[in-house]
Amino acid sequence: GDSVTQMEGPVTLSEEAFLTINCTYTATGYPSLFWYVQYPGEGLQLLLKATKADDKGSNKGFEATYRKETTSFHLEKGSVQVSDSAVYFCALYDYKLSFGAGTTVTVRA
Amino acid sequence: DGGITQSPKYLFRKEGQNVTLSCEQNLNHDAMYWYRQDPGQGLRLIYYSQIVNDFQKGDIAEGYSVSREKKESFPLTVTSAQKNPTAFYLCASSIGEGRVSTEAFFGQGTRLTVV
Numbered sequence: 001g002d003s004v005t006q007m008e009g010p011v012t013l014s015e016e017a018f019l020t021i022n023c024t025y026t027a028t029g030y031p032s033l034f035w036y037v038q039y040p041g042e043g044l045q046l047l048l049k050a051t052k053a054d055d056k057g058s059n060k061g062f063e064a065t066y067r068k069e070t071t072s073f074h075l076e077k078g079s080v081q082v083s084d085s086a087v088y089f090c091a092l093y094d095y096k097l098s099f100g101a102g103t104t105v106t107v108r109a
Numbered sequence: 110d111g112g113i114t115q116s117p118k119y120l121f122r123k124e125g126q127n128v129t130l131s132c133e134q135n136l137n138h139d140a141m142y143w144y145r146q147d148p149g150q151g152l153r154l155i156y157y158s159q160i161v162n163d164f165q166k167g168d169i170a171e172g173y174s175v176s177r178e179k180k181e182s183f184p185l186t187v188t189s190a191q192k193n194p195t196a197f198y199l200c201a202s203s204i205g206e207g208r209v210s211t212e213a214f215f216g217q218g219t220r221l222t223v224v
Contacts, residue, residue: 101151
């Protein structure tokens with residue numbers, strides 16, 4: 001069945017460092033792909049999405065490109081801030097919405 | 110305001126009792142989902158429903174049951190057959206059309222503790 005595998009954490013970075021969280025997926029067709037974020041004490045919210053191959057989703061300085069050839073949707077940010085500390089989830093929609101295990105990111109000042 | 114509401118926020122039950130978690134949305138979304146969130150295991154799909162009066166098992170449906178009699182409501186019952194029911198439960202809804210979906214909106218969750 002469909003599944004999402006994302007990089008295990010936790011990840012600890014210094015402010016202004018480069019962040020990459022790897023995400024790969026398995027699906028029979030061409031799903032929609034998402035990154036969700038859960039800030040401390042809050043619910044999940046959409047960070048960005050891509051609905052077809054080669055689409056790039058972007059928001060709040062984060063980017064991810066839908067790579068069909070490598071079945072990947074890696075999340076990147078060039079310069080993280082303390083406020084980016086959160087749990088990040090990669091997700092796939094192919095008639096149902098499936099999530100990866102989540103990656104906890106801590107950014108230190 | 111449109112949104113998705115879960116109740117209650119905290120729930121305590123004795124072992125062996127069934128308990129029902131409420132999820133209501135006024136977003137006019139067709140698709141609704143129930144997830145279980147455990148530390149280090151992300152969100153695992155319990156059940157989902159694409160339309161009224163229809164639902165499918167997710168990855169960890171054993172010990173759970175749902176109904177979808179109204180578009181707005183998707184209650185989850187945690188039965189006594191669920192071996193480890195203590196967890197954080199999240200409900201979500203989205204517009205789903207085939208393989209394409211808009212974003213999912215999540216409730217604030219219900220933390221169930223079975224003693």
